[in-house]
Amino acid sequence: MNLVFENLRKQYGSNVAIDDVSAVFEPGLIHGIIGPNGAGKSTLINMTAGSYTVTSGRILLGDRQISGLKKYQIAGSGIARTYQNIRLFDQMTVLDNLEVCYYADDAGLAWKEVLWPPYAKSREAERHAQCRKALAQFDLLPWISEDAGSLPYGRQRMLEIARALVRDPSVLLLDEPAAGLNHAETAELTARLRALRAPHRIMIIVEHDMDLVMALCDRILVMHHGKLLFQGTPAEVQGNTEVQQAYLGTSNDIDEIKSAAQDRRAKLGLRARQRSG
Amino acid sequence: MASTVLTTAPARAPRWLAFLLIALAAALIVATPFLPNYYIRVANSLLIYILLGIGLNIVVGYAGLLDLGFVAFYAVGAYTYALLASNQLGIHLPLLAILPIAAVIGAATGILLGLPVLRLRGDYLAIVTLGFGEIIRIVINNMDWLTNGPKGIPALDRADMLGISVARPSEIFWLLLVTCILAGLAVWRLQKSILGKAWAAIREDQDAAAGVGVNTTNAKLAAFAISATIGSIAGVIFAASQRFVSPESFSLQESILIVLLIVIGGIGNILGIIAGAAILILLPEVLREFAEWRILFLGLLMVVLIIIRPGGIVPRSLGPDVLFKSLFRR
Amino acid sequence: MWGTIVQQTFNALTIGAIYALIALGYTMVYGVLRMINFAHGEMFMLGAYAAFVLLALMVPDIGAAGALALTAAFFGAILLVGFAGVGIERLAYKPLRHSTRLAPMLSSLGVSLFLVTGVQIAAGPQPRMFPHLFPNQRYEVLGGSITSVQIGILIAAFILMLGLHFFVNRSRLGIIVRAVSESRPTAQLLGINVNGAISLIFFLGPLLGASGGILYSSYYGIMTPTMGAVVGLKAFTAAILGGIGSIPGAMLGAFILAFVEVVGTALLPILTNGAIGTEYRDVFAFAILILVLLFRPAGLLGEAVSEESMVYKREF
Numbered sequence A: 001m002n003l004v005f006e007n008l009r010k011q012y013g014s015n016v017a018i019d020d021v022s023a024v025f026e027p028g029l030i031h032g033i034i035g036p037n038g039a040g041k042s043t044l045i046n047m048t049a050g051s052y053t054v055t056s057g058r059i060l061l062g063d064r065q066i067s068g069l070k071k072y073q074i075a076g077s078g079i080a081r082t083y084q085n086i087r088l089f090d091q092m093t094v095l096d097n098l099e100v101c102y103y104a105d106d107a108g109l110a111w112k113e114v115l116w117p118p119y120a121k122s123r124e125a126e127r128h129a130q131c132r133k134a135l136a137q138f139d140l141l142p143w144i145s146e147d148a149g150s151l152p153y154g155r156q157r158m159l160e161i162a163r164a165l166v167r168d169p170s171v172l173l174l175d176e177p178a179a180g181l182n183h184a185e186t187a188e189l190t191a192r193l194r195a196l197r198a199p200h201r202i203m204i205i206v207e208h209d210m211d212l213v214m215a216l217c218d219r220i221l222v223m224h225h226g227k228l229l230f231q232g233t234p235a236e237v238q239g240n241t242e243v244q245q246a247y248l249g250t251s252n253d254i255d256e257i258k259s260a261a262q263d264r265r266a267k268l269g270l271r272a273r274q275r276s277g
Numbered sequence B: 001m002a003s004t005v006l007t008t009a010p011a012r013a014p015r016w017l018a019f020l021l022i023a024l025a026a027a028l029i030v031a032t033p034f035l036p037n038y039y040i041r042v043a044n045s046l047l048i049y050i051l052l053g054i055g056l057n058i059v060v061g062y063a064g065l066l067d068l069g070f071v072a073f074y075a076v077g078a079y080t081y082a083l084l085a086s087n088q089l090g091i092h093l094p095l096l097a098i099l100p101i102a103a104v105i106g107a108a109t110g111i112l113l114g115l116p117v118l119r120l121r122g123d124y125l126a127i128v129t130l131g132f133g134e135i136i137r138i139v140i141n142n143m144d145w146l147t148n149g150p151k152g153i154p155a156l157d158r159a160d161m162l163g164i165s166v167a168r169p170s171e172i173f174w175l176l177l178v179t180c181i182l183a184g185l186a187v188w189r190l191q192k193s194i195l196g197k198a199w200a201a202i203r204e205d206q207d208a209a210a211g212v213g214v215n216t217t218n219a220k221l222a223a224f225a226i227s228a229t230i231g232s233i234a235g236v237i238f239a240a241s242q243r244f245v246s247p248e249s250f251s252l253q254e255s256i257l258i259v260l261l262i263v264i265g266g267i268g269n270i271l272g273i274i275a276g277a278a279i280l281i282l283l284p285e286v287l288r289e290f291a292e293w294r295i296l297f298l299g300l301l302m303v304v305l306i307i308i309r310p311g312g313i314v315p316r317s318l319g320p321d322v323l324f325k326s327l328f329r330r
Numbered sequence C: 001m002w003g004t005i006v007q008q009t010f011n012a013l014t015i016g017a018i019y020a021l022i023a024l025g026y027t028m029v030y031g032v033l034r035m036i037n038f039a040h041g042e043m044f045m046l047g048a049y050a051a052f053v054l055l056a057l058m059v060p061d062i063g064a065a066g067a068l069a070l071t072a073a074f075f076g077a078i079l080l081v082g083f084a085g086v087g088i089e090r091l092a093y094k095p096l097r098h099s100t101r102l103a104p105m106l107s108s109l110g111v112s113l114f115l116v117t118g119v120q121i122a123a124g125p126q127p128r129m130f131p132h133l134f135p136n137q138r139y140e141v142l143g144g145s146i147t148s149v150q151i152g153i154l155i156a157a158f159i160l161m162l163g164l165h166f167f168v169n170r171s172r173l174g175i176i177v178r179a180v181s182e183s184r185p186t187a188q189l190l191g192i193n194v195n196g197a198i199s200l201i202f203f204l205g206p207l208l209g210a211s212g213g214i215l216y217s218s219y220y221g222i223m224t225p226t227m228g229a230v231v232g233l234k235a236f237t238a239a240i241l242g243g244i245g246s247i248p249g250a251m252l253g254a255f256i257l258a259f260v261e262v263v264g265t266a267l268l269p270i271l272t273n274g275a276i277g278t279e280y281r282d283v284f285a286f287a288i289l290i291l292v293l294l295f296r297p298a299g300l301l302g303e304a305v306s307e308e309s310m311v312y313k314r315e316f
């Protein structure tokens, strides 16, 4: 089952965040999305996960159209994600953070869990077994009954990935999983992510850490100003001059940044106070 | 192994404390029916507030939604009993028939009110429920032909269950006690179920909850409906014990007091609710001369507690199950 | 008929002006802190009581107070309530700024309860007469009659709102307040004194609310310790109707709400043959609230709050 972007477009007022992006993601492969800040990488993830609406174009998983579905429906149909800024359920235990993901499967029988304790017990045991498996993959078992918010930052990153993984999703979207991690933790993350590759699973990683991307990914998409600038294997990406330029930046970019800043100030009315002189 | 070092011990209470609390509760329960009626009435109003607290806590404590019109559901239950068991409409149904009717009406009211609001984000719920509580009171006050207006409905039937009278304070006491225990158990099981986990996730981060597959609107609606049901049942028993209802009992202040007792005792915790209700009910009984100062003090207490002890006076981890476990620990 | 229409328009404008003064406080606080300040209705009530107390201190017979005493009491009272608002924010809300979303709202509920009972204990729970701020005269205009009290209320409210408008849009402090409500983290990064801006909002909101309370009490000639709750609810509805967080929205919402209320109360008994009478006046605000939330949750002038805009604010 491929994940397909068809002429995706996302617009905020006049700001085009994603401009006519088409791409195909295949199961069994790890896809990287790279690009400078503001290129639209997170927007792609957010649209796929249903957090953002799509201005035009379609997102398909196999034959099924994903774009336009509610977020919980998308999550329920096997697309899991992490966030650029960690979003855990801070005051729930590590175990509960994972267990709640089974709501999509078990909500219909919640009344039975309440009224018939033996059923609740067995169902809970099944869920816990799955959760423990995911937690074990990330060596999080020692923290299992701690509040998620009390974990060290690096462990929280791992926990977020474990949470995304618990229902064995067919699409795994990771938005900057290495952000804020130190060198050793990034190495650990790289190893763990490599182990997540599975024949039925599409993995998409947005990342700034080029070592991690080059080491892990089979295909790489390069985004720039909302457009798909280039796609290819790590070797092809590294050899491409256009890509290098996008990262180094041209004088053009500096002008753009300046004018954007000006716009923002005008919006806040600060310019009204600037005396000419 | 590293794990044993890092794992926090499961919540425990000192054994003497567990013993003391359980013994105290048992002694109070056994002794109350033999006390003079005045004390039984105090105990009954304590139990009513505990029941209301258990109901509201689902929405406020578990799902993190602020409901300021909870008393409306209480009113719905009370007036259901009043209309179906009095001369007002000439209908005289038994208590056992009214309870399920009131539960259904309560849940339906909760869903009808929740439907437009719960799919929205933000804190509109607080303001809409606040408005709803006021509206219900206004409507009851003015629908004279049905509710007899501000005068209220007097002379409600003496309730009985399968031939056993439940009208005297001591009889109501047992009914309330059983209802509280049943509601407490049901809510406890709910909290442990997948629905309870979903509520907690919604409380923590609604968007992330939807992101892991929780249909947040439905989960919130369930919380709202269950809470309304418990509120409505509390209303039925209240009406059956007073044998008189009037709009006065269902003021906005009453709603706020129920929120208050949850917050003071400890949000999301049944022992906290009991403690909160005890403070709320027993305080004015003890400080009779200072009756009007009590709300002033409670308002202040609420602010201070939220700032210095946001979890309330009873720690969240200290539930009845922990108490019992501590008691039977080697 | 024509006379009635003119008459009801004047009535609606008067009530709308008062709602607007209160709605502004709700909307400004929500714009910056994303918090419903349940104690704001009490600022309205406090305004009336503070003015009453100041008057009583200044003149022996409140009913016969002169223009100077009335003016002094008005401004003294709204300044007092403004400072009280700042103090309350410092003590009861500021410590909770990094707490859960529920915490400051619960705290404001506690404050509200405290203030209402405090006034009840100090001044008694019964309603009290409130003097007219303006000499009471009737003028015939376009077939309806308008009282000098109404004219005074309209002028006072107009001046206050115009002042707020210029303050927010033209003054340096106002721009800072707007920057903070646009994005608190960004403002902080720019070196803006966020705490100062929040204090300012908790000064202006209660000040306007208190002025509304004084005008309201002098319009109806009465004040009660509990009058903040219902009027507060309506003002909040006005703020949502206009688009919560939007200052012009709050004013617009207030006038629309007042018109619907006045017209509805006048029409409903006729339409239903008296089955539904004026007692249902307070139900209109609520019905409007539900309708707005159903069909236009962002309000008339507000920006839609979606996960998208939240994520944006969170990450930038």
Ligand SMILES: Nc1ncnc2c1ncn2[C@@H]1O[C@H](COP(=O)(O)OP(=O)(O)O)[C@@H](O)[C@H]1O
Pocket (backbone or CB within 6 Å): A012, A015, A016, A017, A035, A036, A037, A038, A039, A040, A041, A042, A043, A044, C308, C309, C311, C312
């Ligand atoms: N919620 C939003 N509202 C308005 N503009 C947004 C929003 N989210 C992203 N953008 C804009 O879209 C563009 C792409 O952003 P993003 O996808 O976050 O970039 P990246 O993740 O590649 O750094 C940026 O110009 C950003 O300003």
Ligand SMILES: [Mg+2]
Pocket (backbone or CB within 6 Å): A041, A042, A043, A084
């Ligand atoms: Mg990004």
